[in-house]
Amino acid sequence: MTDRLVIFDTTLRDGEQSPGASMTREEKVRIARQLERMRVDVIEAGFAAASNGDFEAVRAVAEAVQDSTVCSLARANENDIRRAGEAITPAKSGRIHTFIATSPIHMEKKLRMAPDQVVEQAVRAIGWARAYTDDVEFSAEDAGRSEVDFLCRVFERVIAAGAKTINVPDTVGYNTPEQFAELIRSLIARVPNADKVVWSVHCHNDLGLAVANSLAAVMAGARQVECTVNGLGERAGNASMEEVVMAVRTRGDLFPVHTRIDTTQIVPASKLVSQITGYPVQPNKAIVGANAFAHESGIHQDGVLKHRETYEIMRAEDVGWTANRLTLGKLSGRNAFRARLQEIGIGIESEEQLNAAFARFKELADKKQEIFDEDLHALMSDETVTPEDEHFKLVASRVHSETGEAPQAALTLNIAGKEHRTESTGSGPVDASFRAIEKVAQSDAQLLLYSVNAITTGTDAQGEVTVRLAKGSRVVNGQGADTDIIVASAKAYLNALNKLHTNTLRVDPQGETP
CATH class of the missing domain: 3.20.20.70 (Aldolase class I)
Known part of the structure; x- marks a missing residue:
């Protein structure tokens, strides 16, 4: 007992x-x-x-x-x-x-x-x-x-x-x-x-x-x-x-x-x-790190192939590690889409939300042949942004990068319901995009972190970008996902700006809690 x-x-x-x-x-x-x-x-x-x-x-x-x-x-x-x-x-x-x-x-x-x-x-x-x-x-x-x-x-x-x-x-x-x-x-x-x-x-x-x-x-x-x-x-x-x-x-x-x-x-x-x-898991993190059940050494690989328990004290599937599961494609219908979201724990609160999410899913399916559960999680994270929180929104992006030339970014942004066109150069296409955004946003925020992770495998995988901005005592993370990493970067930066723009200030209880 x-x-x-x-x-x-x-x-x-x-x-x-x-x-x-x-x-x-x-x-x-x-x-x-x-x-x-x-x-x-x-x-x-x-x-x-x-x-x-x-x-x-x-x-x-x-x-x-x-x-x-x-x-x-x-x-x-x-x-x-x-x-x-x-x-x-x-x-x-x-x-x-x-x-x-x-x-x-x-x-x-x-x-x-x-x-x-x-x-x-x-x-x-x-x-x-x-x-x-x-x-x-x-x-x-x-x-x-x-x-x-x-x-x-x-x-x-x-x-x-x-x-x-x-x-x-x-x-x-x-x-x-x-x-x-x-x-x-x-x-x-x-x-x-x-x-x-x-x-x-x-x-x-x-x-x-x-x-x-x-x-x-x-x-x-x-x-x-x-x-x-x-x-x-x-x-x-x-x-x-x-x-x-x-x-x-x-x-x-x-x-x-x-x-x-x-x-x-x-x-x-x-x-x-x-x-x-926006906090990535280190690859060698116990249980949930990408390498937690990976075996590089030939001796280890040989042992695991002969008998798993020679080098594994847990089964990967027991903690939820499975191969990326192919779930949907461009021909999948609305009901299949809704059903899969429910299976992976994403609730749909209204038909309006479902319609918006399904439209985004179809757009993604046109860019990406195979759509996995991780793609759906990333897609739905964008859907949780409410219109009143979206002061800054990306409308269009055009980026030019050429060897020996300064990269250029030309963006169209919707700011408080009004479209603005902005462009800038930078040390790279991402830097040029961020500089273009700042020309009109003028946030004076400090960029603390920029990181990119592939959501799934393959060259057509969505890139998930995390941007951390600081302004005064406030620190926020912004996330963006897209098959185009430059677009994902712009989305992440704008997502962080939207969080800085909200007037709801959270009392920081650090140092005041157990």
């Missing part, structure tokens, strides 16, 4: 704190549906009090998800908790996750509160949250650098107040596995009524130990792990969900726990999150 390990996914909240990774409401819903398909236990949909946009996104996820618990983060103050409670109201199963810092440095330098005040505020927060749901989680921010005696005191009081899950975050990634396991073991042994709650951990990866610390905590008695798809998150990221899940599954002889995760949905989730956030 093994215990159930609760998988708490915070891709939509902590993952969103990666610079430029903020997601729209529609993008959060798409990822949430994939997480639900993967049978994640708890989906932390956002920080409802951060902004009206975050509130609406949490509420939209709560309305869309049926099988997973939907959670909102809240600081230990009444306003945050009220907003979180209102946001999760539509959820079939809702949770409020409230937190307050408990380390000496955080209490003194950030909160400017005495320890007694922190304890009382934590208890009040549980009371406010229980007015909305019985499923209340409490986190002691920076628990990894907190005094154990004080943690015991805080946890005893919040358990008595009604908290059902106690989360012990290694907020700054400071702990080592042996040290962190001893902390968890000590807390479970010393805190009264410890057996009445689920003990949870939330580890950051500053020293590259987030997964190791999380698994050490599981061996010490933790029964919930907070993690993200692809290890996304602020600074060096969070514990990687796919690594935690597959470690527990692969080493069932060692870990006394099991999860309910459908592991075949891991790779699709990884690709979707990477595409939406």
Whole structure:
């Protein structure tokens, strides 16, 4: 007999704190549906009090998800908790996750509160949250650098107040596995009524130990792990969900726990999150990297051919790696298109959206003979852009590049409903296109990142471009896909400009969360 390990996914909240990774409401819903398909236990949909946009996104996820618990983060103050409670109201199963810092440095330098005040505020927060749901989680921010005696005191009081899950975050990634396991073991042994709650951990990866610390905590008695798809998150990221899940599954002889995760949905989730956030997955990333199941060495290849388990401890298909599946072509009809979108987890909300998406699909089919699932994901990512968000739009592009001559780009843009023609030269066709755009956009944004990935194989593959722009304190990612890489680049740049142009400013909770 093994215990159930609760998988708490915070891709939509902590993952969103990666610079430029903020997601729209529609993008959060798409990822949430994939997480639900993967049978994640708890989906932390956002920080409802951060902004009206975050509130609406949490509420939209709560309305869309049926099988997973939907959670909102809240600081230990009444306003945050009220907003979180209102946001999760539509959820079939809702949770409020409230937190307050408990380390000496955080209490003194950030909160400017005495320890007694922190304890009382934590208890009040549980009371406010229980007015909305019985499923209340409490986190002691920076628990990894907190005094154990004080943690015991805080946890005893919040358990008595009604908290059902106690989360012990290694907020700054400071702990080592042996040290962190001893902390968890000590807390479970010393805190009264410890057996009445689920003990949870939330580890950051500053020293590259987030997964190791999380698994050490599981061996010490933790029964919930907070993690993200692809290890996304602020600074060096969070514990990687796919690594935690597959470690527990692969080493069932060692870990006394099991999860309910459908592991075949891991790779699709990884690709979707990477595409939406613009954060590519490194090829040698465990489980979901392109090389995770590749064998270059002749000795390894020979061994795998003779018997797979000589060099593979997991099956690629068990985590969702399959050959690119040919799905549709230029002769495919509307019903086949709609059915395939539903099969890969993309919902169509209206006939108008379906018509627009189908028209784009036909355009792509004329350029590209074979269309795969990855192409559909890229195509539909463009469809999630609402007209009110599309201040800048590419109408036409003409680029000339010749050896020995300066590349030239001539673009027609629609800006706020009015067409503008612009042209420029540059060091290359992409540079010329960006300079042409800036002539009329005049954003004064700084280009931080430009990256290109092929969505599928073949010379007719769509190129997916990510552009990261910074202006003032704002950092945004823009994505664009097209069989013409120059067009994809222009789309990505304009997509980033549209995000900078929106007036909805998200309160940045970095440094304020577990």
